[in-house]
Amino acid sequence: MIPTFADIEAAALRLAGKAVLTPLLESPELNARLGGRLLVKAECLQRTGSFKFRGAYNRISQLTEEERRRGVVAYSSGNHAQGVAAAASALGVAAVIVMPADAPAVKIANTREMGGEVVLYDRWTESREAIAAAIAVERGATLVPPFDDPQIIAGQGTCGLELAAQAQAMGLLLDVAVVPASGGGLVAGVALALSHASPGTEVFSAEPEGFEDLARSLKAGARVANEMGEARSFCDALMASSPGEIPFALHRKLLGGGVAVPDADTAKAMAEAFSRFRLVVEPGGAVALAAALSGKVPVKGRTVAVICSGGNVDAGVFCRAIG
């Protein structure tokens, strides 16, 4: 069940011409201020506005003809929903997305626009897992999980493969890569890709403060969940309660550690991405950049790559961050 580097290479072939080869950007002025080299992988420019399209497309494109005919189902109110809807649509596969009835109207509309059939549920009285499972049984549809799946992880890993190739083309050896983490599919895939394509690179996860279940799991040597206490964060995409089982099998072998980032630093990173890189980065997509800019992951004297993993953010939230 653990994906291999060969799975990522195969995913890259499937995604060629389908996913955006997102640019690797830098700012000489920012580098001068930091005393090192900071590279930003602008994954917010990916199809559907986040890395999620990579994994979803890689997974769905490997369904049998019979499975494709029966469609796919996923539950998500966020980037995974759009990634699955768009990937399924691109492959001519029907997709049901189970979303909470009180999800922002724009997210429901976006998912529909991308070809998804939206099934709403009441998040206070119903279980999205049960609804999705019932649809899977009823229609014979395949469930596309957000992170706990080897082909999803392999798809996300193509982002790391690109990063390694782009850094190499610039003549750079990456000392460190920092990657946002929720369930941990992206950071697992990127770490696997870099362990082969850039073996000298140390990989760190970045999470919002109070939701650093992966950082704590790495310290504990086993998966632990967030304590559901007072913690709040505006990083709506990074709310998974614990690392996925398959991702964590890679995390524990391949990550150098995890850092926790206060929302105030994340908002500053969004403002820097706006003014210096002209990128729209959502809160959850900006935590790795925030870790580098705030010094949690030092850039001085080193070459550090950060993944800005998504850019789906309401104008109001965005403007409060950059204002």
Place this chain on the structure above:
Amino acid sequence: MIPTFADIEAAALRLAGKAVLTPLLESPELNARLGGRLLVKAECLQRTGSFKFRGAYNRISQLTEEERRRGVVAYSSGNHAQGVAAAASALGVAAVIVMPADAPAVKIANTREMGGEVVLYDRWTESREAIAAAIAVERGATLVPPFDDPQIIAGQGTCGLELAAQAQAMGLLLDVAVVPASGGGLVAGVALALSHASPGTEVFSAEPEGFEDLARSLKAGARVANEMGEARSFCDALMASSPGEIPFALHRKLLGGGVAVPDADTAKAMAEAFSRFRLVVEPGGAVALAAALSGKVPVKGRTVAVICSGGNVDAGVFCRAIG
């Protein structure tokens, strides 16, 4: 004095690895709505946040050793200032930028951060041309003009060369390209590049309504200036009073026409770039996208490329546009 396609090819070699190969993005959902194919050349991701770096680097890199030693001078309060400062800095050449004393502090700070020596003048009592000319004489510095120069135009043309190659790699023939215009260096260079690299493509300029001097010049068959009347626009980068002489020699031969875009459409285009492409585009950089989205340049049944030429915009202006 008129640049040739060979000048653009030579510029592309000089800029390789120095300028960002900016991505060509599209949205299947937006395409479905428009009934055609809309490609966005994200030139706002260029070094210094606009296409201006291309022309400035191409020009300054061709100075003799003696000229380099004496430095360059330019007058601009906007994107050209930053383009010249950064290009000169990258080439180890001193740059003096003449800016109005009442320019936004952030623009003055950015120009300094990029290595420019800023000389301030009073825009009510002094002439920036006279000040720049005096500095040029005094220091033997070379004046880098914003658009009326064959090597500046050739540098901007590399953006069109990339566009043609990127469209070809996607298996697409471009029916139309729309390009923002002020003095017209970018649209002249892009039209020259496409006339060789994509000869079936019709090229249009886009300007803010009330400042469509290029559109009117094309109709008149000779350069005419904007009437300095009641017209106002928030497209601060597109305020040149008439097309440059050298650019217009190319415009009249190569452009299919020019369109004028109301600010309200430009603001909507900035909002669409934010939510659908996760790009920060400044008002003047969004006029070509606005022309396509508003139907001024129809997309239905065609493949239309627009250049989003810059992304240097204050948070306040940006948030009013996307809010």
